[in-house]
Amino acid sequence: MTQLPKSTDKKLGLVIDLDTCVGCHACVISCKGWNTENYGAPLSDQNAYGADPSGTFLNRVHSYEVQPDQGTAQLIHFPKSCLHCEDAPCVTVCPTGASYKRVEDGIVLVNESDCIGCSLCAWACPYGARELDAKEGVMKKCTLCVDRIYNENLPVEDREPACVRTCPAGARHFGDLGDPDSEVSQLVADRGGFDLMPEQGTKPVNKYLPPRPKDVMPEYDVLAPFLEPVATTGTGFAHWLDKTLSALPGGSK
Amino acid sequence: MHPAPSVIIFTTFSGLGFGLLFWLGIGAITPNGLMAFIWFTIAYLAAVGGLLASTFHLGRPERAIKAFRQWQTSWLSREGICAVATLLIMAIYGAGLVFFDTPLRPLGWIGALGALGTVFTTSMIYAQLKTVPRWRHWTTPALFLALSIGGGALLAGQVTEALVLLTLAGALQIYTWNTGDTRLAQSGTDMASATGLGHIGKVRAFEPPHTGTNYLMREFIHVVGRKHARVLRIIALGSGFVLPIVFLLLPFSHIWGGLALISHIAGVIVLRWLFFAQAEHVVGLYYGKR
Ligand code: SF4
Ligand code: SF4
Ligand code: SF4
Numbered sequence: 001m002t003q004l005p006k007s008t009d010k011k012l013g014l015v016i017d018l019d020t021c022v023g024c025h026a027c028v029i030s031c032k033g034w035n036t037e038n039y040g041a042p043l044s045d046q047n048a049y050g051a052d053p054s055g056t057f058l059n060r061v062h063s064y065e066v067q068p069d070q071g072t073a074q075l076i077h078f079p080k081s082c083l084h085c086e087d088a089p090c091v092t093v094c095p096t097g098a099s100y101k102r103v104e105d106g107i108v109l110v111n112e113s114d115c116i117g118c119s120l121c122a123w124a125c126p127y128g129a130r131e132l133d134a135k136e137g138v139m140k141k142c143t144l145c146v147d148r149i150y151n152e153n154l155p156v157e158d159r160e161p162a163c164v165r166t167c168p169a170g171a172r173h174f175g176d177l178g179d180p181d182s183e184v185s186q187l188v189a190d191r192g193g194f195d196l197m198p199e200q201g202t203k204p205v206n207k208y209l210p211p212r213p214k215d216v217m218p219e220y221d222v223l224a225p226f227l228e229p230v231a232t233t234g235t236g237f238a239h240w241l242d243k244t245l246s247a248l249p250g251g252s253k
Numbered sequence: 254m255h256p257a258p259s260v261i262i263f264t265t266f267s268g269l270g271f272g273l274l275f276w277l278g279i280g281a282i283t284p285n286g287l288m289a290f291i292w293f294t295i296a297y298l299a300a301v302g303g304l305l306a307s308t309f310h311l312g313r314p315e316r317a318i319k320a321f322r323q324w325q326t327s328w329l330s331r332e333g334i335c336a337v338a339t340l341l342i343m344a345i346y347g348a349g350l351v352f353f354d355t356p357l358r359p360l361g362w363i364g365a366l367g368a369l370g371t372v373f374t375t376s377m378i379y380a381q382l383k384t385v386p387r388w389r390h391w392t393t394p395a396l397f398l399a400l401s402i403g404g405g406a407l408l409a410g411q412v413t414e415a416l417v418l419l420t421l422a423g424a425l426q427i428y429t430w431n432t433g434d435t436r437l438a439q440s441g442t443d444m445a446s447a448t449g450l451g452h453i454g455k456v457r458a459f460e461p462p463h464t465g466t467n468y469l470m471r472e473f474i475h476v477v478g479r480k481h482a483r484v485l486r487i488i489a490l491g492s493g494f495v496l497p498i499v500f501l502l503l504p505f506s507h508i509w510g511g512l513a514l515i516s517h518i519a520g521v522i523v524l525r526w527l528f529f530a531q532a533e534h535v536v537g538l539y540y541g542k543r
Contacts, residue, residue: 002323002325002327003325004324017376018450050409050500051388052465052466053464053465054465054466054467054468055467056468057462057463058466060462060463060467061462062458062460062461062462062539062540063458063459063460064448064450064458064459065456065457065458065459066450066453066454066455066456066457067454067455068453068454069454069455073453073454074453075456075459076448076450080446080539087385088478089383091326092326092327093327093328093329093378093381094323094326095294095319095320095321095322095323095327095329095330095333096319096320096330097319097322097323098319098322114315114316114319115312115313115316116311116312116313116314116316116319117311117312117313118310118311118312118319118320118329119312119472120327120329120378122468122469122472123254123382123385123472123473123534124381124382124383124384125384125536126383126384126442126535126536127536127539128469128473128536128539131467131468131469132312132468132472133312136312137311137312137313138313139312188376193448194448196447196449197442197446197447197535198446198449199440199441199442199446200384200442200535201383208449208477209453210449210450210453211450211453216289231289236274240337243399
């Protein structure tokens with residue numbers, strides 16, 4: 001059904017930390033791997049070893065350079081996948097009902113056997129989270145690893161999305177964003193998590209944590225303390241010698 | 254947006270076909286017998302041919318029948334239902350004229366309304382998209398309707414109506430271009446809101462996610478050089494509106510009428526190409542493109 005549920009019991013989603021992400025693309029690869037080997041049509045590649053390779057991915061990592069008014073530019077790696085929006089425009093435009101949002105956990109899915117590959121849902125998504133698979137002709141998108149998170153055949157620690165499980169930097173967090181006491185909700189509250197393109201009115205469930213402000217290092221010379229004169233006034237032989245040498249032409253004052 | 258030939262052909266010809274069905278339905282011309290058969294064949298060739306062309310851009314055309322289900326939320330679904338209903342109603346109306354020489358007037362009016370509904374629902378598929386600010390405006394349905402009825406009038410030989418409607422459509426097209434060019438900038442969506450990093454400083458795309466291209470870039474990012482766009486706009490206006498109007502104003506002959514029609518169709522194809530090619534999808538911002 002392409003009517004959106006009024007509310008969902010849970011709001012499962014991801015919190016992505018732009019401060020910690022190192023841009024290694026491990027999440028891209030684990031996502032492609034899991035979603036090719038498991039549920040649904042495999043994510044195909046075209047001309048993978050040729051001059052112009054191209055393929056279907058459900059998670060892509062961009063890198064942006066941000067230049068503040070003052071100081072040096074910052075490089076920020078930016079993973080992006082479906083944000084499982086509350087007001088998902090991709091769902092309502094679907095003519096077949098293949099696209100839907102689950103009432104129980106808010107995950108947005110595509111029923112591939114109903115999809116006619118009209119692309120309209122990809123047109124309606126502002127985030128580029130849907131890709132039509134060139135080989136299968138059906139729409140592919142992040143499933144939040146729905147076949148992992150409830151999968152009792154997997155060890156408990158593996159029951160989270162493949163990208164979250166694989167991220168070596170701990171930059172990806174998975175949980176219920178509808179529960180204000182959940183770890184992910186706390187993280188969003190503490191770190192000022194934000195929505196992408198809030199003006200599009202999609203109400204994304206996934207949140208992004210902003211990069212922390214960079215430390216400002218004072219100008220600091222490690223050798224300076226050793227070169228400072230130890231004392232400027234003094235008595236005795238050393239003081240006399242210092243004064244005499246300084247008085248010579250070229251001596252330091 | 255990628256200007257896919259299947260969609261350009263679909264919107265151009267089905268617009269024309271449903272435009273002709275509109276004039277036939279309201280009884281502007283009431284042919285009978287063989288002439289009615291010819292008129293309705295032309296209308297159905299254009300309308301159905303256009304609809305068939307649109308299935309070529311589907312990934313799974315063999316499942317197209319499933320697209321009629323979600324009329325409660327989906328404009329694409331509504332369009333499919335409107336189109337099929339109109340074609341069925343007008344087929345009965347046409348059969349009345351061809352075989353029984355009887356115009357079933359009320360049926361014709363309903364069919365004419367359905368033809369307008371089909372063109373309107375088609376245009377709403379585009380006008381509903383918040384992601385393409387250029388299209389999300391009342392001018393999108395207005396222009397689709399004006400072009401469809403105007404082109405239909407031209408095809409149906411309704412000279413006065415065609416003159417008025419083509420002039421109107423041309424003016425509307427110029428207004429649409431002028432206001433559309435700034436709509437992305439006015440939409441409030443930019444790289445800062447797309448990345449949420451604007452509070453730090455100026456955002457620039459440093460590295461795309463992959464070295465190659467991808468579905469998103471092929472489908473949504475199409476940059477037409479400004480110079481070419483200007484030339485194409487002039488060609489579209491000249492061929493789509495100015496020439497047909499001149500041909501219609503000349504003393505009437507079927508040759509001028511035919512030339513007016515051909516020139517108009519060529520013009521509409523160019524402006525539909527521009528409609529897609531110049532439309533900026535906000536996802537381009539993630540790639541530092543527009
Ligand atoms: S991110 Fe895009 S595909 Fe995912 S729910 Fe939102 S609009 Fe739909
Ligand atoms: S591509 Fe498939 S899922 Fe997307 S709108 Fe079309 S039918 Fe629905
Ligand atoms: S695996 Fe983690 S650190 Fe690597 S790109 Fe993905 S989110 Fe960033």
